[in-house]
Amino acid sequence: DVKVTQSSRYLVKRTGEKVFLECVQDMDHENMFWYRQDPGLGLRLIYFSYDVKMKEKGDIPEGYSVSREKKERFSLILESASTNQTSMYLCASNAGTNYGYTFGSGTRLTVV
Amino acid sequence: GENVEQHPSTLSVQEGDSAVIKCTYSDSASNYFPWYKQELGKRPQLIIDIRSNVGEKKDQRIAVTLNKTAKHFSLHITETQPEDSAVYFCAASGVRGNNRLAFGKGNQVVVIP
Numbered sequence: 580d581v582k583v584t585q586s587s588r589y590l591v592k593r594t595g596e597k598v599f600l601e602c603v604q605d606m607d608h609e610n611m612f613w614y615r616q617d618p619g620l621g622l623r624l625i626y627f628s629y630d631v632k633m634k635e636k637g638d639i640p641e642g643y644s645v646s647r648e649k650k651e652r653f654s655l656i657l658e659s660a661s662t663n664q665t666s667m668y669l670c671a672s673n674a675g676t677n678y679g680y681t682f683g684s685g686t687r688l689t690v691v
Numbered sequence: 692g693e694n695v696e697q698h699p700s701t702l703s704v705q706e707g708d709s710a711v712i713k714c715t716y717s718d719s720a721s722n723y724f725p726w727y728k729q730e731l732g733k734r735p736q737l738i739i740d741i742r743s744n745v746g747e748k749k750d751q752r753i754a755v756t757l758n759k760t761a762k763h764f765s766l767h768i769t770e771t772q773p774e775d776s777a778v779y780f781c782a783a784s785g786v787r788g789n790n791r792l793a794f795g796k797g798n799q800v801v802v803i804p
Contacts, residue, residue, distance in 0.1 A: 612791075621796035622735070622780065637791075669734065677723035677784065679737040680792060 582606070585670050585683035592690050598657040600686050602670030609675060611653035613637075613645065616667040616685070628653055660690045693718040695783050697795030705803050710768040712798045714781035717762070721783040724757060724764045725792070729778045739766070771802045 586601035604611065612627040614637075624637030626645040634645050642664060646654045653672075657664055667687050671680035694717040704710045716724075725740035741748045741755045741764065748755050752771075757764040764783075768775055778799050782792040 619796070622794040624791065627791065677742065679725045679740055680727075680735075682727075682734040682736070684734050 583670055583672055583681050583683040585668075585686050587686050588684065590686060590688045592657075592660050592688065594661060594690055596657075596660045596690075598660050598688065598690075600655040600657075600668055600670075600688070602653045602655070602672075602683055603651050604653075604672040604681070605651065606672070606674070606681075607650065608672040608681075609650075610673050611647065612671040612673075612680065613643075613653065613655045614669045614671065615639070616669055622669065625655065657688075660688075662690050664688065665690045692791075693721055693783055693793035695781060695793045695795045697781055697798050699798065700796070701799045701801070703801045703803060704771050706771055706773060708771055710766075710771055710775070710800055710802075712766045712779055712781070712800070713763055714765070714783075714795050715761075715763045716783040716793070718783070719759075719762065723784045724755070725782050726753075726755060726766050727780040727782070729780065729797070731777075735780060768800075771800075773802050773804055776800060776802045 583604045592598050613625045614622045623639050625643050628634045628647045631650050644656045667685050669685045670683040673680045697714045722743035727735040728738045729735040739755050741757050752769045754767045778797045780797045781795045784792045
């Protein structure tokens with residue numbers, strides 16, 4: 580089974596802090612994604628990546644950046660955390676076009 | 692881009708009855724349609740998917756049907772059990788979407804024992 584591992588299950592950060600969320604997959608997948616999940620809003624795409632050092636904006640990229648220096652690792656960066664970024668963050672990967680995603684367990688981030 | 696809508700947002704069924712969730716999509720070029728189940732506090736997990744060259748796919752108690760003309764697809768759960776209680780997400784993707792999945796907002800299914 581593909582494993583997508585997110586480094587933290589729960590995080591509490593202060594407003595203005597720089598926050599790093601890490602995601603690692605172990606199946607040599609080309610594509611990796613970062614979503615945030617909020618009640619009533621479903622899954623919203625923040626950024627995605629098709630290859631190392633490649634990134635594309637999703638639907639809600641403002642306030643976030645990403646890094647993909649190695650194929651297996653995709654990091655989400657909150658440059659200056661704000662309270663409206665309190666959310667569940669889900670990382671996912673897949674093998675290519677028209678293949679389902681495998682999600683990580685999620686990181687619940689609280690910004691105070 | 693692709694827009695996926697899910698109806699109804701909440702569905703309650705008696706244990707043993709069937710549940711049906713319908714999704715509509717906007718991009719006629721979409722050709723891959725997965726369904727995810729997310730139990731409380733857990734990650735979304737792929738439960739079934741269908742590609743546009745197929746009209747129906749079944750896996751034990753779950754099935755998905757696709758109507759490309761009407762641009763909708765549905766998840767059918769038969770003989771529902773309490774462990775079917777979860778949020779179900781539909782999604783669609785295709786060439787124009789650059790492999791991105793566009794998700795519906797989710798449907799809360801509650802199976803009443």
